[in-house]
Amino acid sequence: MPRETFPAFVRTSIDISIPLVGVLDTAGAVSILVSYVVPFKGSLERVEFIPDVVAAGAGATQPIVVRKGGATGTALATVTPALATAVLGGPGIVANVAAALESDARFVDGDTLSVTKTAGGTVFSAGGGHLRLIFRQRPQARA
Numbered sequence: 001m002p003r004e005t006f007p008a009f010v011r012t013s014i015d016i017s018i019p020l021v022g023v024l025d026t027a028g029a030v031s032i033l034v035s036y037v038v039p040f041k042g043s044l045e046r047v048e049f050i051p052d053v054v055a056a057g058a059g060a061t062q063p064i065v066v067r068k069g070g071a072t073g074t075a076l077a078t079v080t081p082a083l084a085t086a087v088l089g090g091p092g093i094v095a096n097v098a099a100a101l102e103s104d105a106r107f108v109d110g111d112t113l114s115v116t117k118t119a120g121g122t123v124f125s126a127g128g129g130h131l132r133l134i135f136r137q138r139p140q141a142r143a
Contacts, residue, residue: 009136012042016115016131020053023117024062024081024124031071032064032131035112042137043106044068044113047077049093055086055127062121064131067114068104076105079131086127107135 016033023030047066061082067073079095086093099105107113115131 008138010139011045012040012135012137014038014133014135016133018049018064018081018129018131020124020126020128024060024127026117027119027121027123029119030117031114032117033113033115034071035069035114038107038111038113038135040135040137041106041108042135043102044076044097044099045105045134045136046097047079047095048132048134049079049081049086049129050132051081051086051088051090051092051127051129053126053128054088055081055083055124057083057122057124057126059083059122060086060124060127062124063118065116065118066131066133067116068107069112069114071114071116073112073114074099074104080121081124081127081129083124086124086129
């Protein structure tokens with residue numbers, strides 16, 4: 001069996017825009033990205049919400065869920081932008097993957113990824129940002 005060499009892991013990210021209109025200003029469930037085929041093999045490691053607009057809205061909070069599969073697939077991580085934490089220049093909001101098994105968070109050929117906002121929460125009247133999905137993967141050779 002070949003041995004692993006450095007770097008043992010590389011990190012790759014996918015950024016997804018999370019707008020105010022139609023997402024953070026809506027109380028109902030919203031599908032933000034559905035059945036996106038991940039173009040590499042890797043394991044989802046963590047999710048970060050990075051605000052890029054000053055947030056407003058009394059008590060605003062909106063849970064965003066990253067799923068393996070379609071819009072109702074297995075929930076891997078939930079990040080919840082809230083008025084108190086979605087501040088420019090702040091640390092952002094980080095969610096580690098809650099998958100019970102490594103294989104649940106691993107994406108291989110044909111696996112899809114979806115991002116949804118669940119119903120409920122309190123809407124924002126201003127705000128927005130980017131959802132950064134950080135994957136851990138082994139170096140890969142071209143086929």
